[in-house]
Amino acid sequence: MKRTLLPVLSAGVLTLTAMTASAAEPLKIGISAEPYPPFTYKSAEGEWTGFEVELGQALCEAMQADCAITPTGWSGIFPALNTGKIDMIMNSLSITDKRKKVIDFTDPYYYTPGAYVAAKDAEFAIPDGLDGKVLGVQGATTNASYARRALIDSGVEIKIYDQQEQANRDLLAGRVDAILADKIAMAEFVKRDEAQGYEIRATAPRHPAFGEGVGIGLRQDDDALREDLNAAIAQVLEDGTCAALSREYFGTDICGG
Numbered sequence: 001m002k003r004t005l006l007p008v009l010s011a012g013v014l015t016l017t018a019m020t021a022s023a024a025e026p027l028k029i030g031i032s033a034e035p036y037p038p039f040t041y042k043s044a045e046g047e048w049t050g051f052e053v054e055l056g057q058a059l060c061e062a063m064q065a066d067c068a069i070t071p072t073g074w075s076g077i078f079p080a081l082n083t084g085k086i087d088m089i090m091n092s093l094s095i096t097d098k099r100k101k102v103i104d105f106t107d108p109y110y111y112t113p114g115a116y117v118a119a120k121d122a123e124f125a126i127p128d129g130l131d132g133k134v135l136g137v138q139g140a141t142t143n144a145s146y147a148r149r150a151l152i153d154s155g156v157e158i159k160i161y162d163q164q165e166q167a168n169r170d171l172l173a174g175r176v177d178a179i180l181a182d183k184i185a186m187a188e189f190v191k192r193d194e195a196q197g198y199e200i201r202a203t204a205p206r207h208p209a210f211g212e213g214v215g216i217g218l219r220q221d222d223d224a225l226r227e228d229l230n231a232a233i234a235q236v237l238e239d240g241t242c243a244a245l246s247r248e249y250f251g252t253d254i255c256g257g
Contacts, residue, residue: 026066027225029056030086030217033071034163038188038249039092051249055109056090058241062232075140075162078102082219088229089217092182094142096211104220106229108213108257109242114143114204115183117171117190119197126178126202131155136167136176143180146209171198180204184250213257 031052035041040050048069060067072080080086081103095105116126116135124133132155137144139160147158159176161167167179168189179186183203190198204210216233218226236242242255 026068027060027088028070028086029060029067030070030072030077030080030089031091032074032077034074034165036092036164036185039185051245052090052092054245055236055242058236058245059229059232062235063228065228074138078217081217084219087218087222087225092185092214093217094211095213095215096142096145096209098145099211099217102220104218104222104226105215106218106226107233108215109233109237110246110254111213111257112182112184112254113206114146114180114210115186115200116178116180116202116204117186117198118178118201120199121197122177122201124177127151127154127204130178133157133177134159134175136161136170136179138162138164138167138181141181142210143182143204146204146207147180149209150204150207168195184254187250 031040031048036050038050039052040048043049048071053069056067056069070086072086074091077086077089077091081089089103093099093105095108099105118124118126124130130151134157135147135151136159137147139162144158144160147156151158159167159170161170164181164185167176167181170176171179172194178201181189183200186200189195190200216229218229237255243253246253246255
């Protein structure tokens with residue numbers, strides 16, 4: 001998708017920090033070094049792309065800021081933020097009270113629920129028939145938090161993975177009975193040739209574990225950057241940039257909180 005530069009926000013909306021960012025070091029946008037298509041992944045040319053990569057570029061254009069995509073291991077992405085190795089986390093990061101204790105957030109820019117994927121011919125109900133089954137989830141995610149909190153009495157064994165793709169592979173190999181992950185990502189997963197025998201079987205309900213939507217993670221003292229990003233988020237929501245990218249990658253509009 002080819003995009004022109006976004007209209008520049010008025011000086012009254014942006015702070016001096018963002019207006020002069022291009023003269024300083026680029027803002028480092030932290031994404032997981034483990035691809036998470038279609039949100040973040042490498043193109044055939046080896047360049048990072050995806051919905052959140054392109055949206056991050058649009059936000060930086062709105063702020064007139066130079067930015068650099070900075071892949072970081074998911075397990076260490078919060079310490080990388082708080083030690084200054086990256087300036088923000090833009091990686092489908094749900095806004096939750098637990099995370100607010102260690103980092104700050106912008107306003108949300110999208111929300112999607114968690115979804116269960118299992119074999120089409122699996123003879124058990126989800127979530128009521130998970131007793132004795134193995135459920136795969138990626139660690140340090142809202143889906144893992146939800147599974148631990150909401151499924152504790154279901155009799156399911158929860159298997160934690162460092163990367164979502166590891167859980168996906170174990171599902172295809174029959175080492176877990178189902179996986180729970182972001183619904184949009186799972187909708188893309190079941191389109192794969194090797195996953196034609198699998199489908200989204202159920203959607204997780206709204207739950208405090210899933211938070212308030214997905215926002216950009218920031219250090220708790222970066223008030224000026226948060227204000228600039230919130231203004232940029234409001235712009236890309238209002239002018240349709242986010243919706244256009246969402247329809248390109250997902251076929252539907254997931255933007256907003």
